[in-house]
Amino acid sequence: MPVETWLTFILGFMILGSIVALEIRDILSSIVAIGVVGLGVSIAFLFLQAPDLAIVQFLFEIFALIILVRAFVKKDYHIETPARVNGFMVAISLLVLIAIFVSSISVFKLLPPFGQPLFETASHYVNYGTEETGAVNLVASIILDYRAYDTLGEVTVLFTAILGTITILRIRKGKDAGRKGA
Amino acid sequence: MNNSKQGMTLIVKTVTRVTVWLIVLYGIYLILHGHLTPGGGFGGGVILALAFLNIMLAYGREATQKWLNLKFLEDIEAVSATLFLFMGLLGIALGGRFLINFLPKGSPHALLSAGNIPILNILIGVKVAMSLFLVVWVLAGLHEEKGGQS
Known part of the structure; x- marks a missing residue:
């Protein structure tokens, strides 16, 4: 298949x-x-x-x-209390979804066929990636050499996320302790 | 630690004590071979975080807290993120561009090849492992606090 x-x-x-x-x-x-x-x-x-x-x-x-x-x-x-279903709203949502689908059919026809890459940069990575970076795994060569800046951004996002989580939950903990003490 | 009431049963604890090192080994393998085989820093880091998580679930939160220095984990996380940035600045100093691959490439298929890609992989792996584990740790703590209050 x-x-x-x-x-x-x-x-x-x-x-x-x-x-x-x-x-x-x-x-x-x-x-x-x-x-x-x-x-x-x-x-x-x-x-x-x-x-x-x-x-x-x-x-x-x-x-x-x-x-x-x-x-x-x-x-x-x-x-969990079962949610009440509003039939009118469901009908409107379905109509909007069908309208979006119908209007996007012309866009689907513009898509390249399956397996045909749209970007020509990809073929450069595939052909010269190992030669230029020395990494056999092309994914590693892209995310850590050609697009290492993106990876730096990802690391920053992760860092900010953990910073935010710890900060918010610590504030909450402090509040709880204060309430207990009062 | 085995006799404490916290965590799961003795069977789980004993099995965890053996298998968690295999999980850690697999994570380290994925990180170190990131430039040769599928995997890399993110995948290996998640595996390491899951190994820590395994210990936490099997032995309970407080028993883990006794021998795991959380402040130290936070420090490792911040240091590895900073080192990633530092590698980029080193690229400016040695190669002329930010995050450029300034180390010698070596021969393909060798473990020591691909310049600074393995180093960045290791940094990302450590960073991802520590941050994911810390997120779960903090969230689990919140959950237990809630349970204690109600």
Whole structure:
């Protein structure tokens, strides 16, 4: 079977998983459904021959699952009141989605065929990457040599994120302690 | 540490004590071979963070806190981020451009090749491992505080 068939199958599976994650009542089942979506992305990366991304996506999915399970699985989190469905709003949303889809069909026709790269820079990386950087793994040569500036930005984002998390949660802890003392 | 009531059962603790080093080894392998095989700093760093997380889940928060210096982890995280920037500035000094690959390239397929890509991989791996573990640590602490209050 061609890759596109597999990708379509995985995409359908992921859409199904996200619908289940949204609609199911039990929060643990919802978390598992989110995991299905993430692992689907990982498998799709494998089919697209991107093992680096597949590894990272797989690991981050497990990581996120552990965080979610650890954060949400408690007795008091399990109770969830069923949301009331407004039929009028659902109809409007569906109409808007269909309108966007129909109007974007002409854009889909402009897309390059599957497997044909749009950027010519990529072929330079593939042809000269190992020669110019000495790295056999082309992904490493791109993210740490050609586009190392991007990676610096990512490191900064991660640093800011952990800084913000620790700062906010420490403030909260201090407040709680103050309330206990008062 | 094994006798404490915290954490999971004795079986989990014993298995964790053996397997966590294999996980750490795999993470280090992925980071060091980042320029040769799929993986690299981010993937290996997440594996290292998961190994720490494994210890935390198996042995409980307080037992982990006894032998894990969190201030030290925060310092390592900040230092590796700064060193990444420093490598970029070193590129200006030695190569003329920011973050340029100024070390000798070596022969392809060798472990010591590709200039400063392995160094940057190691820095990213350490940084990602420490920050992800710290995020989970802080969030888990918040959760336990909440549980204690209610």
